[in-house]
Amino acid sequence: MRKINLFFIIFLFLVSGCASQDIKELQEVEISEYEGERLGSIADFRENSIKGPQYIDIDDYNLKVTGLVENPVDYTYEEVLEKERYKKVVKIDCVEGWSVNILWEGVLARELIEKAKPLPETNTIIFYAYDGYSTSFPIEYIMGNDIIMAYKMNGVVIPPERGFPFQLVAESKWGYKWIKWITKIELSDNEDYEGYWESRGYSNAGDLDKGFFK
């Protein structure tokens, strides 16, 4: 009888030991290769924002979709993350002469806008950032392509210095169109809207295969 009790106690001890071994998740680590393609590093970026890095409190954060829409929408960070996720390796080319190849993960800007039901007269989509920066695109560019609003780069959450919570992955556009710290998306009928750098002499189209001056 004593032997059985002893075995029972040992068994309980072992089981309780196993149960307490929860797997703790460590901090995400940046990846350097994706499907055989070499990636750059988050550290390869140069800090060239207009007011320095912005630190957004995610509890107070809202992504607004406003302007020429039937149904203006306010997304929380979590609501954006609930959307279907997309991944793509895209190289960012800065007008300063440097470039970085990054695996971007995020949601489609198109899907966020569709929920707000754009009005037919909309021809321009303006993105605004937390630091007052802004840039615009023709509606066809955003709605007709798979343009990602990224929240992860190289497998890790975008750090505040790089645009947390969201950076636009404006493929085939110069780096100044890749707006960081996005807070608002405005649908407009003003084709001539000029963003921060565009009003200071940069091209509004910002196409990578063309010069970046007007």
Added chain:
Amino acid sequence: MKINIRKWTSYLALATIVLYIITGYGITQHRFMEKITFGLLTKSLSFKIHSWLIIPLLLFLLLHLYYSCSLFKRLKRWKR
């Protein structure tokens, strides 16, 4: 009045190099450069000047090199 071409090309080469460096900083450190120039040297202006300067810079450097070499040759001949 005799113009000393060698002297002038070296002065111009120096001036373009200094301007090239300043406008380079105007691109990469635009916030700081805008502040210390009271908003005069903006990033887009820096870009424009920086890209225009490349031809004069090369020209003055080559002229400076040419006149310095010819002076060096003359000095060598004189020493003999």
